[in-house]
Amino acid sequence: MTLHSPHLEVLADHASVAERAAALVIARLRGGAPVTLGLATGATMTPLYARLSEACCTGAVSFRAVTSFNLDEHVGVPPHEPGSFERYMHEHLLDHIDMAPGHAHLLDGMAGDLEAEAARYEGLIAAAGGIDLQLLGIGANGHIGYNEPGSDFASRTRQITLDPATRRANAASFLKRSSPPDRAITMGIETILAARAIIVIATGRAKAKAIAAALEGPVTTDCPASALRMHGDVTILCDEEAASLLAAFQNKVRKTG
């Protein structure tokens, strides 16, 4: 197995990380050639999507030639309900940009046959020629998409049972339910690693352990994000809190401090 060192950028705070990520996405879309994006959800992504929406509004970027595939969706949560990733995507990005109708693909967590839904999605990604640029967040337990610890690095899109820690982290998004959903459908780790380039964004102290394990710990299914070191084109954008447990960051701070 060949391992790579992701390109790491540590920025002051969440706003600077979102600004930098937006600049990278906008640079990729400039010129108007067709681009297939992989999209993530979650609190980390919200300021990035706000900047991309704003940039589209002012004409600084267009999504007309973009096709997108979202990473994951909760099972059994209808699209209109709070906590649905489909609802999140409409609220934060899709309703504010000029993407062509039908070009934004989302997993259907309400599908009766989730295996067929996963196969449909993999087929659509393949038919689109694969993903050019995948945006990723990271869970506090190191998950990417909803590939929880223990997920096979050779996994493709499938149904997964969420960790109790992930369900606790999700609780605030599902206040109208007696408990957050226990299952999701997610692109697999191999599906994610098939993207031609990947940008990971991580902010806040709660992500520091996962970032340190992903970049400096062993490459192991115990930390799904460590699989990113098997990919040759990964950029990690962190704020100082998320980078705080990285030896590489601590050494730099010691030298410049």
Ligand SMILES: O=P(O)(O)OC[C@H]1O[C@](O)(CO)[C@@H](O)[C@@H]1O
């Ligand atoms: O940005 P958050 O809300 O901390 O979530 C972290 C990651 O976990 C997920 O919720 C699971 O896919 C992603 O949407 C997100 O990138």
